[in-house]
Amino acid sequence: MDRRGFLKVAGLAGAGAALAACTTTPPPGTGPASSSPAPSSSSVPSGPPDWAALKARLNGRLALPGGDDFAYRGFNPVWDSRRPAAVARVASAADVQACVEAARRRVPVAARSGGHSYAGYSTPENGLQIDLRDLAGIEVLPGDRVRIGAGAPLGEVSRVLAASGRCLPTGTCPSVGVAGLTLGGGIGVLARKYGLTCDPLVSAQVVTADGRLVTASADEEPDLFWALRGGGGGNFGIVTEFVFSTVPAPEVTVFSLEYSAGATADVLGAWQTWIAQAPNELWSNLNIRGGAQPTCRVGGCFVGSAGGLSSLLSGLPAPAGRFLEPRSYSGAVQYFAGTGVHHESFVASSRMVREPIGDPAQAVALMNGRSDESYLIFDGLRGAVADVKQDATAFPHRTALASAQIYFKTPPAGATETARAMGQVRDGLGALVGDTGYVNYIDPQMPQWAEAYYGGNLARLRDVAAKYDPDKVFAFAQSVR
Secondary structure, X not given: OOOOOOOOOXXXXXXXXXXXXXXXXXXXXXXXXXXXXXXXHHHOOOOOOOHHHHHHHOOOEEEOOOOOOOOOOOOOHHHOOOOOOEEEEOOOHHHXXXXXXXXXXXXXXXXXXXXXXXXXXXXXXXXXXXXXXXXOOEEEOOOOEEEEEOOOEXXXXXXXXXXXXXXXXXXXXXXXXXXXXXXXXXXXXXXXXXXXXXXXXXXXEEXXXXXXXXXXXXXXXXXXXXXHOOOOOEOOOEEEEEEEEOEEOOOEEEEEEEXXXXXXXXXXXXXXXXXXXXXXXXXXXXXXXOEOOOEEEEEEEEOOOHHHHHHHHOOOOOOOEEEEEEEOHHHHHHHHHOOOOOOOOEEEEEEEEOOOOXXXXXXXXXXXXXXXXXXXXXEEOOHHHHHOOOOOOOOOOOOOOEEEEEEXXXXXXXXXXXXXXXXXXXXXXXXXXXXXXXXXXXXOOOOOHHHHHHHHHHHHHHXXXXXXXXXXXXXXXXXXX
């Protein structure tokens, strides 16, 4: 945690990194292009993939256990015990096709695009991990569009766009992959002004379960395009490239307000009313830190002047400490990114806050006595997010007031016990706000996870999964089936 009141990891970025994953093993802490259709289930191949033949087909690299290039470590050490049978560091969409064709219905298949995966699903146990990090090109196109490879991290996306005077509404953690963020919807600090990351998506290049390379857009493969915007990473294919529309990079004012112990319930109550009434130009979050007496900070940014922001901040209780500073868009990105973190061990979950919590003290009480490395983070929504109809994309939480991330740091050895404590906060908050959740904060123990993540869009998502992956090539513990 730093002076801005933000976690230095994925708390603001949403950040599921998996694009396609397959595993039937519970995670720790829980008990060239082909147009032919996929083979029928009656002709399931036997035996493992021919790794030597696959290696010969790839322009990229295939690493096998025992090789010097096989070393793999994810962002979250809680999941380091998971080991794939092979890792393909792909160099093209054709490489991805070759991987899917070689591995489908033989071994689990998963794709990794960025640095974060909340549940470890991007590392398939004894399967093939398709590493997309070399597909990281960013091309600013004429007009307002940008082409981004699925392996591009958000820090580089923001840097390239800012240099061209453009931006996307993304999260701010620099190591999060653009693919996982987009596919889960994409909550970020410009969401109230410009919408979710998935909202300006124009098209996506996707390798489907039968090895085809297709373009999904409003005009081509429209069902798939609908599902990719909020349906979660891992469910429908492996995205290799995105095209987005962008907006001019704005000048913003960033801020952080620190409150004394004992004020947290009053601040949460006031913040809920305040953010619900705020103009779309204002984004804010409220971060409650556990302890004998939970404390909180309010932070965010305003697309506008420092004077305009100061007027708005008068609607909150007076803080014990205050920071406010005008920044360019690129400067604001650096501010929220902080110094960055390469690895952090944690367990996490979420709830969506549809309406203000009637008794804020009950929410704060959930953090009483918790570790001082535990956090309950409310990110303000509505604004432009709510301007899109709930069934226009797969993201179902359009009218929510805020998302709430429950984030507990833990050493890997203590993950099971910490997950139990984190689950108590998740379930207690669910009793106050409803049994919903954000798929980019995917939780292996989320009760009724499919309904929680997808709500009224679940039935259509299942239809899309059946259409594009009838043989369940991209199946994992919380995949849409």
